[in-house]
Every structure is written in structure tokens, then in C-alpha cells.
Amino acid sequence: MAEIQIKKVQKWFGAYQALDAIDLTISDQEFMVLLGASGCGKTTLLRIIAGLEVATQGEVWINGKRIDHLPPKDRGIAMVFQNYAVFPHLTVFENIGFGLRMQRMPNAEVKARVERNAELMHIEQLLGRYSGELSGGQRQRVAVARALAMEPDVILMDEPLSNLDALLRLEMRAELKGVLADSKTTAIYVTHDQVEAMSLADRISVMHEGRIVQAADPISVYRNPEERFVASFIGNPPMNFLPARSEGKGSWSVAGQSFEGPKTDLEALEFAIRPEDMVLAENGILATAKVVEPLGAHVLVTCSVGGHSFRAILNSDTKIKPGETLRFSPVPDRIRWFDPKSQVAVN
Amino acid sequence: MNTVEALPPNARRAGHYLYIATVVLLCAWVLVPLYLLFVNALSSAEAVNSFPKSAFPEFDLGSLKFFAGFYGILDALKNSIIVATLTMIMSIAIGAPAGYALSRFEFRGKATFRLLILMTRAFPLPLLALPLAVMFIRTGLDDTAIGLAFVHTTLALPFAVLITFSLFSGIPIELEEAAWTLGCTRFTAFTKVVLPLILPGITASAIFAFVISWNEVFAAAVLTIENRTLTAFLLQNLDTAAIHLKFAGGFILVVPALIFIFAVRKYLFAMWGIANR
8 A cells, every 4th residue: 555645745956946835646556757958846845755855835645644854765665767777786686685785675575586587687697797787678668677586565666768769668668567566556757758658557647837737547638638738738739729819609710710628708719629630621620721631540731721830640541631721620529618818628 | 081191291290299209308308307317316325426327226135224223214214104094085085075076966066166176276385384283282183193194185185076076977876776676775786886987996095195295395294293204204214314315205205105016006097098988
């Protein structure tokens, strides 16, 4: 059992506020991904949980025990670092067994645990080597095995895959997901890579400018962004936005077309739609194609809709040339609406 | 395009010759005086004073034997070793923590502090000699090995601080942080992770301190009377000695330092290797 509660955590670096009253509960065995652009505070939050950084204000609880005043070693956590932090003066075996030796675990038990975790990460043949003799991917495996060998309540990972090349990253991602699910450890994983976040997470916390904008399962974050920022950050390419004017009674005019929308008193809203949720239609929105990018599985068309840039992902056999006009319409239940003033989703 | 490749071949060859000439010149700068010292120290008094000189030593140990039997020289040698060892220990004991703090902590006046460390070297020792001597006599530190070691430590300390600073900076903080999360306190993380990694560099900077103390003559001559170190002892006694004895004295002074540095040269390279990264 390892539930993590973060209560009103604030962090200031001098006059700069890195974290603004973070409230987050991560349930036992959950895989939580903190996702955001660099400088959004995700790593700072992780380091506060680890005890490598001290929160200016607020509390961190693990398993109903307040731990924010404890040193890292007494928190029941293990961490995997971006640059692996494999000790260069120790063999792989001693690296994985380092934490166990610190606990003065008997030799036989250290050996058993090291071997078990090395096997899990497929590095059992490397146990006698030093980190200088390992590739980046192998070092990453050592770092994960070292963290798992501690059998921690919580495993913290700070962009662990970002230094690997693309193919290896894909492979390690799948492996990491399997290993962590089997270990039944609560995991907090920091990344700026939304594909990584989507594929790994039970829940994603999207962070922006020191606060958590939305914390939900990956599909909800993708389908139902609660703020315009999330809609414009998640997805590759992200959501399209078009201004909408109220025609009264929940009817909205968008680029010369009428759409059913939220029944509010607001005069103006923003209409948002994912590029892949557009289909070519006889009497849809009028657009002028600017750039056509065939991507194999589909075609990405960047066009202009009433002066606004708009991207659509269309069927790969669509024949469109730059400069041509086309008409498409959105899949009705995929349309989202945002208040341009508060930037919050309106239903 | 690489600029070296863009040069015409003869310009490149000229650069190559210049490089070789510089290396030869630098080697000669160090080796010729050593060689002359070596030849003359191992020659008889007549050979040293005669002309033309032989390029090869006679292996006449007369001058050296004279020194070996010279009253007080063994005590001076012992004093030198004691003072240099104390200097080595103190400059690392004080310098390494300062280097660690400089590399790991952010504090007010850090840049000024670094500058001040260097500024201590800009203060000429002769200016300090008299007040120091007076103070040492008052506190009873005069003419003691520890007193001289204090002075030598202040001379060696800037190097110790700056060298260890660059050593610590060469070790990623994540290694320490990883150790903390794996059950280490700040102290055990230091002893189990940082220390093994910087030990070669620390050794090198300790040797550096040793050599600084070994070579130092001014403070040694001013602050000691009975317990002279080798440098001060030789300075005092060779001033009026015959030239072949001066050579022998120089030989005695240089050889232990040379042997010492030769024995630990691999650590010295480690120091610069890490410091330059």
C-alpha cells in the first residue's frame, strides 16, 4: 500500500514561483505521469517528493505518514535519473546491490535480489561490468534494476528514456510498463513526451506554469481537455481552434456554419476539434489548403479557414493539392468548446 | 571545413616543425639543468672546476658522501618531510571541504570567495615575514614543524581548494542524489560514492601541496632556526660552500622530489584529466 498525497505544495526559487499550490493524490499501484513542457515544474515536484528539494510550503504524505521533513533515505522511495547516475566505480552487481548493502542485508539475500532484478531487466550477463563498459540502454536498465531492487513503496522516474535513441526508447517503454505493473509499485514518471505519457500512464497530470492543469486518465485528457492549454498541448498536431459567435439557444456560428453547442449566456466561445476528427463533406467548412504532407498512414493538410490556420488529418488516398479549396465537417460528438476569457472548457 | 586541412601542405609542415621545436625546447628547459646538476653532483671537485667539462659523470660520490656525513642534514631532511606531510594533510583537510562547498552549494559571495582564495597568492610572503615571525614567537610557534606547516598550508591551500573544486564539479550531483535515495546520508554518500571517485585527484592535489612545502625556502629560513628544513638548511650552509658542494646540495634537494613525483605521476595525470573535463 502506497498512496501519495501532495497537499498545497508551493515552491519558490527566490522571487520565481516554480510550483503553485499543488494538490494531488496518487493511489496505490497507480502509474502517474507528470507531463509538461520544460520549466513547468514537473521535475521540481518529483524532487520534492523524493526529498532532493524542499517545498517552500505544503505537505507530502506517503501511506498516511507525513514525509516532507524526512531525508530521501527514510521516505521509502527509489529514483531513476535522467542521466542514469550509475556509480562508475562499482560493478553492475554492486550498483544494483548498493541500496541493499546500505540496509546491511545479508550477502546471500543481496545476491538473490540483485540476480532477480538483473534478470528482470535482462542484464544478468553484465553483472561484472563497470558503467564505462555499458551502452546508454544498458545503463538505463541498471538504473531501473537498482531502483526495483530496493522494493520501494514508490518509484520515481525523471525522464528516464529521454537520453535513449528512438527505437530503444520504444522498446524500453513497453518493457518498463510491464515490469512496473508486475512490481505493483506506485510510480511517478516525469516526461515532456506526450506519446510516452499516453502509453505508460494510468493517469496523466498535465502541468503548466507551476500548476496541474488537468489530472485524468490518458483518454480523458486527450478527448476532454479541461483547459485550452491541454487541448493545445496534447496531440500531434494538437487541437484546432476557431472563433464561434453565439446565435442564441445553444447555436453557434463557426466559419459560416452553424453548430449545436453549449447553452450559455456568453457571446463568444472557441470551437475546438482534433485534426483527425474532420471528414471531407459536400457542405462543410470552407478551407484553402496551404501545405499537404502525405505521412503514409494518412495525409496531414494544413489549411486556412477564414484566416485561421487549421490542420486536418485525412484519409491517405485523399487527392488534394496546395491552393485548392476543400470542404470538411467535424465529427459532431468530438467538438469541444472553450471560453476564450477563462480558457476553461464549456459544456 | 577544418582550418588545418584548408592550409597548404608546406604551411602545415611548418606548423608541425614549430610544434616539435616547442616540445624540444620545453623538454630542454627542464632536462638540461637537471642533467648538469646530475653530472656535476656526481663528479669530483676537480672535474667540476675544470674546463672543458665532461659530458658524462665520473660517478664520484665524494661530494654526496660529504653531505651524507654533514652534521644536521639528516635532521633537516626529516624536518622537511614532517613539514611537507603536515602541509599535505592540513591543506587537503581544509581545502577539500571548501572545494566541495564551492562546487555543491550556492551561497552569497561565492564568486568573491573564489577570487579571495586566489588573492592570497597575490600577497607577497616577504611582506608578511616579519609580523608572522613576531606572532609566531609570541605564540611559541616559531622554530616548530607545525608552525612552518601552517605557513606552507596557506601557500598550498588556494591550489587545494581550486583543484578539489574542479574535481567535485566533475562528479555529477545525480550520483550523490542517487546515493541519498538508496539509503545514504549526506556523509555516507560522500564516503561511498564521491570519495572513491575523487581519490586519485585528491592524491594528486596532496602531492602538489607536498611539493610546494618541499620547495619553499623563504618562510622556512625566516621562521626556523634549530629545526631547519632541507631547503633552509642548504641555503644557509651552501651560501659560502665550494661550487661542487652546491651542486651536490641541489642534487639532494631535487632528487627526492623527482622520485616522489615520478612515483605518483599517474595520479597527477588523473588530476588534470578530471580537472580539464
